[in-house]
Every structure is written in C-alpha cells, then in structure tokens.
Amino acid sequence: MVERSPSGLRVLTPPRLTAPLPGLAVQTRLRLSERDELILRELGGLLSELAVRDLAQRAFLGEDQSAADFARRKRELTALTSSRWAGTIVRRSNEQWELSRRGQTAHLHQLTTAIAAIEGRLAVPVASCDVPTRTRGYPTQQVRAAKQRRLQHLSAVAARVAADLAAGRVRVVRGGKDLLRNRLHLDESGVDLVRWRRRWSDARTRIEADGESGKTFGNQSIQISPQGSVLIKLPPELATRHTASCDRFGRYRLDATCAFAYRDADWRSHVAAHRSVGYTIRFDADRCILTAAFTPLRAQLPAGMDDEQLMKSALAGGVVGVDHNADHLAAWRLDAHGNPVGRPERVMVDYHGSASRRDAQIRHACSTLIRHAKNVGATALVIEDLGFDTARETCGWTGRGGRRFRALVAGMPTARFAARLVAMAHRAGLAVIVVDPAYSSRWGAQHWRGATSTKSNKTSRHDAAAIVLGRRGQGLGARRRAEKTVLRKKTEAARSGCVGAHSGAGTEDHRPPVSVLQPASVARSGPKFAPRTAYTMRLADGAGQRSSPPKTVRGGPSSGVPYPVPRST
Known part of the structure; x- marks a missing residue:
C-alpha cells in the first residue's frame, strides 16, 4: 500500500547512497582443441548429471533440510568426484532452491497486489471515482467484465502458488523454461530437433569450481596461472579414462590458454597473491566461455565516516x-x-x-x-x-x-x-x-x-x-525558491503567527492538513465566515469551502472584536 500524506500525495522516500559492488566477474573465450572439447564436454556431462540428482534431493527435502542432510549429500558426491567438486554442486543446488523460493514469494506478492487492485476498482461503479480512496472505476461495462474474468484467473494462480509455497515445492528447469517450451512447440520455434538438443545440452552443461584463499592460484579444481595455462582436476572416473592426457594427480592441462581483455591486470595480481578466484566454464553454441569471479581490493574509506x-x-x-x-x-x-x-x-x-x-x-x-x-x-x-x-x-x-x-x-x-x-x-x-x-x-x-x-x-x-x-x-525541494508564506501584504492575522504554521517552505515535505492552519479562534462550532487571510480557510468539519467574508466585517484574531454571526435561515 502506497503511503500518502494528508493532502493525498505520495510520501517520498529519502535519497540513499549506493554502496560499491563487492564482487567482479570477467569472462573470455577459450580456443579449444578437439581433445580439450572432448574432455570438457565429458566433464560437464558428468557434473551436470550429478547436479540434477542433487537438486532433486534438495527439492524433495524442502524446508526440512538439516545439517546432517547437507553432510550426507556432500559425502555421496565426494565419493564420485572430489570434495571440492561436491561442495560446489551442493552449494549450487541450495542456491537454486532458495532462488526458486524467493521467486515464489515475489510471484505471490505480485499476484496479491494485482488482485487487490482489481477488487478495489471493481468495488467502484463504472465511470466513477471514489473520492476518499482516489480509486477509479473501470471506464465501460465491457472492460469491467473482462477484469472480472481476469480476477478469477489470478485468484486460481495465486491459490496454486500459495499451495506450493506452503508445501515447500519448487519448480526448477535446468536449461531454462524457454528451451523447454521450444521443445514442446518445435514447429513454431523454427528449430529442428538436432539443434534443439545441442542447445539443451549446452544450457545444462556447467563446469563450476569455487575458489579457496591460500591455495595455489586461488583454486584447486581449476587452476589458471598468471601466464594463462589452465589446469583442471578431473574426477577419478574421467582421470582413469584419459590416463595418457593427465598427470599422476589426475589433472589435465588444456591446450588452450586464458587471457582476459578486461581487468586483466587485476586478475593477474589477484591470482599471483593466491587469493580466492571462482571459475565457471560453459558452452554457447560452438564457443567455450570461461568466467572468473573474484573480489578485488578496494581503497578503504576513512575511518569514522558515517552515512551523513x-x-x-x-x-x-x-x-x-x-x-x-x-x-x-x-x-x-x-x-x-x-x-x-x-x-x-x-x-x-x-x-x-x-x-x-x-x-x-x-x-x-x-x-x-x-x-x-x-x-x-x-x-x-x-x-x-x-x-x-x-x-x-x-x-x-x-x-x-x-x-x-x-x-x-x-x-x-x-x-x-x-x-x-x-x-x-x-x-x-x-x-x-x-x-x-x-x-x-x-x-x-x-x-x-x-x-x-x-x-x-x-x-x-x-x-x-x-x-x-x-x-x-541533494536533499533540496523541487521549487526554485522558498515558498512565500504570505501572498498578500502583512496583516494583523499574519503578525499573530497563525500563517507561519507551514515551516517546511522550500522543501518537498508535504503541507500539513489545512485544518492545522486555522486560527485558534475558529472553533469547531465557530462561525461560518471568517476574514480573508493569506491562506485558504477550511471549515473544521472538513467541508473545505472557500468563503469570502462580508464587506462589513471588521476585526480579526488579534483585534479582540468578535466575528459577526450570520443570521439563521
């Protein structure tokens, strides 16, 4: 619900200073040889299969996951790959589940807001406006009927999303919903089955390795030296299959070299100091993209400086x-x-x-x-x-x-x-x-x-x-200069201080209710007419009429002469 001032305008949120982003990600293309592409695609296929199985287990646990479940999942994957590959896969599955849960919450909030907006406008007659709430009705009966049908559809969707949220169910598609939708409508998408399967495999293949500070070049699974040589630790199954291409530790060195065109100096200094660097390798059509994510060193702010x-x-x-x-x-x-x-x-x-x-x-x-x-x-x-x-x-x-x-x-x-x-x-x-x-x-x-x-x-x-x-x-108002509190020449009423109630002149703070600006002598049961002053008079009962006093009126709040009482009719 939008917060509004007594005058009906939105209450503005104060300006805020954004903080610099802590992380940095740079990417480059790897020119793979045939052997490099073969081994990387096998590694990506194995890690993708393990990630799918682990994500299914995480979705099945729902809100009931415990520390023992986390340790069990990582232990099972460690037996098939290594401790570092397993930790990355388990972390990625947890992040996907949490992201889906946040998406469900945001979707339900959006549906609830839309339902409330439609119900509010349906409560107002056609082509009319509810003055207290400033809610307009729909312009025609045809539009109103269409919105009633849409309200039923949104209510059904909201009920389904709320049920999934309460049960802890998430709906995750590895590879993306767009590709899955294209598979169901190949004729309309204009993509044949062979090309779709290649794109689907590339979208699901993701070789991701978390960094670790203090280790050689900041990563034990994918090591990239400042000179650009790439060394990958293969799981035991792949290392046994490609023994001739690996060293005695089961590591494979790519024929391709790595070089970043953007922030290369920062990356080299980061790697040379053995600080943590995370790497991700993915395939996009016929290209292999490598992404390096790290937190560069930034200049420290002076000590003792607050937000102001x-x-x-x-x-x-x-x-x-x-x-x-x-x-x-x-x-x-x-x-x-x-x-x-x-x-x-x-x-x-x-x-x-x-x-x-x-x-x-x-x-x-x-x-x-x-x-x-x-x-x-x-x-x-x-x-x-x-x-x-x-x-x-x-x-x-x-x-x-x-x-x-x-x-x-x-x-x-x-x-x-x-x-x-x-x-x-x-x-x-x-x-x-x-x-x-x-x-x-x-x-x-x-x-x-x-x-x-x-x-x-x-x-x-x-x-x-x-x-x-x-x-x-800058904290200033929209007006070019401070607003005048007295539009006419000073009067006895102005000198009495009843006009200066608006102290926020020149800023975007909303005016106080007009009832606050009334002279103290105008009571709730006071006279209907009052002398003209620099501000608009408003009746205490909220009628908000602008009335001109009779010409014979003399006196005012500071003169001591009472206001004339109009005759009753």
Missing part, C-alpha cells in the same frame, strides 16, 4: 541528475547549491533487439553519462528508483493505451541499467544516489521548464525532470 558524512562528500562537487526514458536519458548538471549549469545532455538509446544488443546499449549509455559527469566536474550521479511491479494493474490505463504503456515499461531494463551504472561509476570514482521518481516530470514542468527555456533552446519535460531528480538527491 559520506553523502556530504559525494555531493561536494555537484551532481548530474538523470531521467531514464524509453528512448533516451536526459541528464543535467547541478552545482552544489542545486542550480542547473549549462544545457542538458541527452543520450539516445534503443533497447530493441537481442539481449546482447540491449546490453551494448546499456554500456554505451553508462559510459556516456560517466564521461559527461567527469567532464563537468560532478562527483555523483542521481538516478531514479524505477520499479514497475504494479504497473500492470494499477497504471489506470485500459485498452490500447494501457497495452502500449505496459509494453513500453517492459522494454526498459531499469534494474540492469542501475546495476551496470553503479559498478562502472564507482570504478570511475563517482558516487551514485538513488531517489524516489514520484512527481518528477510534473514538478519539473511546473517549476523549471519555463525558467530554463530560451528563445532558441526549449527545455523538455524530461530535461526539467532531471533537474528535480538532481535536487532531490
């Missing part, structure tokens, strides 16, 4: 506010006082196409933003905390417009963009501040669009929203 001091340090050189849209990113530089400097920067993006192309667009956008921030001397980037979990049912749009809006939202990789920007920005020495996106476009157009527009350069709503987001990250 870190935020002040991040805002010292000004910020760049970023408004994320479907086809571009609008960025504007703000100085340390919240004033826009120069003209906005626009980064065009196109998220259509394959996943690799979308990832390249995200990298391009992040690199451009970081380069722009470094050029203008900013020390932080302010981005939106975009989340469209409830947009499907609560956006308020139906029909073609609603479908277009939901398709537009689904095509924006907001989470991937934020994660990539945080990782790249911290490496470049920039902080990233996340703020609430509520009302940024509306308030930007109201307070900044006209003020920053010129005859030759017109400011768009998105550029103005970037200013509001940047000021919000």
Whole structure:
C-alpha cells in the first residue's frame, strides 16, 4: 500500500547512497582443441548429471533440510568426484532452491497486489471515482467484465502458488523454461530437433569450481596461472579414462590458454597473491566461455565516516541528475547549491533487439553519462528508483493505451541499467544516489521548464525532470525558491503567527492538513465566515469551502472584536 500524506500525495522516500559492488566477474573465450572439447564436454556431462540428482534431493527435502542432510549429500558426491567438486554442486543446488523460493514469494506478492487492485476498482461503479480512496472505476461495462474474468484467473494462480509455497515445492528447469517450451512447440520455434538438443545440452552443461584463499592460484579444481595455462582436476572416473592426457594427480592441462581483455591486470595480481578466484566454464553454441569471479581490493574509506558524512562528500562537487526514458536519458548538471549549469545532455538509446544488443546499449549509455559527469566536474550521479511491479494493474490505463504503456515499461531494463551504472561509476570514482521518481516530470514542468527555456533552446519535460531528480538527491525541494508564506501584504492575522504554521517552505515535505492552519479562534462550532487571510480557510468539519467574508466585517484574531454571526435561515 502506497503511503500518502494528508493532502493525498505520495510520501517520498529519502535519497540513499549506493554502496560499491563487492564482487567482479570477467569472462573470455577459450580456443579449444578437439581433445580439450572432448574432455570438457565429458566433464560437464558428468557434473551436470550429478547436479540434477542433487537438486532433486534438495527439492524433495524442502524446508526440512538439516545439517546432517547437507553432510550426507556432500559425502555421496565426494565419493564420485572430489570434495571440492561436491561442495560446489551442493552449494549450487541450495542456491537454486532458495532462488526458486524467493521467486515464489515475489510471484505471490505480485499476484496479491494485482488482485487487490482489481477488487478495489471493481468495488467502484463504472465511470466513477471514489473520492476518499482516489480509486477509479473501470471506464465501460465491457472492460469491467473482462477484469472480472481476469480476477478469477489470478485468484486460481495465486491459490496454486500459495499451495506450493506452503508445501515447500519448487519448480526448477535446468536449461531454462524457454528451451523447454521450444521443445514442446518445435514447429513454431523454427528449430529442428538436432539443434534443439545441442542447445539443451549446452544450457545444462556447467563446469563450476569455487575458489579457496591460500591455495595455489586461488583454486584447486581449476587452476589458471598468471601466464594463462589452465589446469583442471578431473574426477577419478574421467582421470582413469584419459590416463595418457593427465598427470599422476589426475589433472589435465588444456591446450588452450586464458587471457582476459578486461581487468586483466587485476586478475593477474589477484591470482599471483593466491587469493580466492571462482571459475565457471560453459558452452554457447560452438564457443567455450570461461568466467572468473573474484573480489578485488578496494581503497578503504576513512575511518569514522558515517552515512551523513559520506553523502556530504559525494555531493561536494555537484551532481548530474538523470531521467531514464524509453528512448533516451536526459541528464543535467547541478552545482552544489542545486542550480542547473549549462544545457542538458541527452543520450539516445534503443533497447530493441537481442539481449546482447540491449546490453551494448546499456554500456554505451553508462559510459556516456560517466564521461559527461567527469567532464563537468560532478562527483555523483542521481538516478531514479524505477520499479514497475504494479504497473500492470494499477497504471489506470485500459485498452490500447494501457497495452502500449505496459509494453513500453517492459522494454526498459531499469534494474540492469542501475546495476551496470553503479559498478562502472564507482570504478570511475563517482558516487551514485538513488531517489524516489514520484512527481518528477510534473514538478519539473511546473517549476523549471519555463525558467530554463530560451528563445532558441526549449527545455523538455524530461530535461526539467532531471533537474528535480538532481535536487532531490541533494536533499533540496523541487521549487526554485522558498515558498512565500504570505501572498498578500502583512496583516494583523499574519503578525499573530497563525500563517507561519507551514515551516517546511522550500522543501518537498508535504503541507500539513489545512485544518492545522486555522486560527485558534475558529472553533469547531465557530462561525461560518471568517476574514480573508493569506491562506485558504477550511471549515473544521472538513467541508473545505472557500468563503469570502462580508464587506462589513471588521476585526480579526488579534483585534479582540468578535466575528459577526450570520443570521439563521
């Protein structure tokens, strides 16, 4: 449920400073020989078979797994492979089960939210609005009937997910649901059976080895030296089969060598110091991809700095506010006082196409933003905390417009963009501040669009929203200056202090209820008319009428003259 202020606006969450990501993963391609590919595919097939069996046992145990069950599973796999291979497989199975459980919980929460939204709108008559809750009814009876059918479908799905969650059942497909769905519909997918089986085998084959600090080159199962030679410890079954290719310890050295094009120096220093490095080998079509995951050493923060001091340090050189849209990113530089400097920067993006192309667009956008921030001397980037979990049912749009809006939202990789920007920005020495996106476009157009527009350069709503987001990250309000508490000349009522109840001028804190701004002399049973002051009078019973006093009224809260009582009719 969205928390709202007495005025009906959403309560904004405070800005937060993101922490740098602790881990790092780099990948490269291994140019395998025929013997390398043969041995790696046999190793991957064996480990995949053992992982499937262990995952089935973990799913069968459900919530009742104990430490003894964990030790038994690892002991059984150790007899077939080794202690380190077994530990990696058991850990991976536990992580898959926990991830499925979190997915079930999130899915049930999403279904519950959608059901509550539909039920709330069904409770309101067609083409009407419930004023206290600000809930709109559906526009037509046809849409209402369709939503009633959808409510029945969502209720059935929610009941099934709740039953699985209560019983501890998970549904995991090693290889992915998309490939399984293609197997059931080969004619529609356009893939023949041979190609599908190859893709299915590659998706299920995963050679993963956890690192261990203090061991040779940080890993005992897959050892890669700083020079790039790859040494793999084979299970006893494969070592016996390939005795001629292995040494006396059952280790096989690949003909291919390893070299990383990105962060190679960090990886080499990490391996040379024998710090923990985890490796994963997978097959993608005719390519073999090796991924190295490790935690690089970072500069330690000064001792004794709390969150407030870190935020002040991040805002010292000004910020760049970023408004994320479907086809571009609008960025504007703000100085340390919240004033826009120069003209906005626009980064065009196109998220259509394959996943690799979308990832390249995200990298391009992040690199451009970081380069722009470094050029203008900013020390932080302010981005939106975009989340469209409830947009499907609560956006308020139906029909073609609603479908277009939901398709537009689904095509924006907001989470991937934020994660990539945080990782790249911290490496470049920039902080990233996340703020609430509520009302940024509306308030930007109201307070900044006209003020920053010129005859030759017109400011768009998105550029103005970037200013509001940047000021919000600095802890400032959306308004260009502090709001005046007295709109007219000072009166006796204003000098009495009844107007100065609004102390949050110039910030985005919501106004207190209008009833708080009433003079003390206006009681619940007081007169209907009162003298005109700098603020809107509101009846104590909540009617909220704006009434003008008779012209013959003299006196006020500070004059001592009582208000005239209107005649009863």
